[in-house]
Amino acid sequence: MAEILDLGMSDEEYLQLTAQGRDPVQEQILVRNIIRAGVPAAEANRVAPLLQKLVRSPQEETLIKKVWQQVRSQ
Numbered sequence: 001m002a003e004i005l006d007l008g009m010s011d012e013e014y015l016q017l018t019a020q021g022r023d024p025v026q027e028q029i030l031v032r033n034i035i036r037a038g039v040p041a042a043e044a045n046r047v048a049p050l051l052q053k054l055v056r057s058p059q060e061e062t063l064i065k066k067v068w069q070q071v072r073s074q
Contacts, residue, residue, distance in 0.1 A: 007024050007025065007028050008028075009024065022052070023052065027048045027052070030052075031044045031048045034047065034048060034067065037070075037071040038071065038074035039070050039071060043070075047064055050064055051064065
């Protein structure tokens with residue numbers, strides 16, 4: 001049986017994200033895993049969408065590296 005996942009968003013928000021080419025379910029799974037790895041929720045929510053992007057800005061790369069260092073230090 002499939003797990004019901006509360007994404008904490010309305011149907012409209014879900015549709016907006018999918019229209020942007022994002023996968024809200026995958027992002028929520030990433031957020032949960034990042035939080036479980038010891039990263040604060042606010043940072044996990046900022047970095048999860050970036051992990052699915054193929055092209056990132058230098059600032060986005062810096063944020064990802066910062067979060068990765070937090071995970072490694074746990």
